[in-house]
Amino acid sequence: MDNAPILKIKKMEGAVLPQYESPAAAAMDIRAFIKEDVTIPPMGRAKLPTGLFFEIPAGYEVQIRSRSGLAFNHGVSVLNSPGTIDADYRGEIGIILVNLGSQPYTVRNSDRIAQMLISPIVRPKIIESDSLSDTDRGIGGFGSTGVE
DSSP states (O other): OTTOOOOEEEEOTTOOOOBOSSTTOSSEEEEOOOSSOEEEOTTOEEEEEEEEEEEOOTTEEEEEEOOHHHHHHHOEEETTSSEEEOTTOOSEEEEEEEEOSSSOEEEOTTOEEEEEEEEEOOOOOOOOOSOOOOOSSTTOOSSTTOOO
């Protein structure tokens, strides 16, 4: 990928850089950087540090998403998924996990807790209008297209 954007990452000593876990992975796994285990009770949440600081290129964002295995096996998800990290943010990357499962879930240092995807953004020109074009769907939403 010669034309790939450059993501600069500063890390605290002992933190682990994000990495792709398979050759065709779209997102990189990101790990917790904690001194002590953190247990998230059922229906509880925790903001977990990563020890990472990003310099995201202009015109891109980093999206933070849940890991499917944590979600399916434990009910643990990224609370604001997908979370957006803007190109002008320079603070430590924190991951907000929520435990929607029925058992407490313990996070240990260097556990893979989320995925991150780098994505281009488009900032459209906003035009106020008194009317919008018609479609077959129209104003139907929230299940209006059915489940089959």
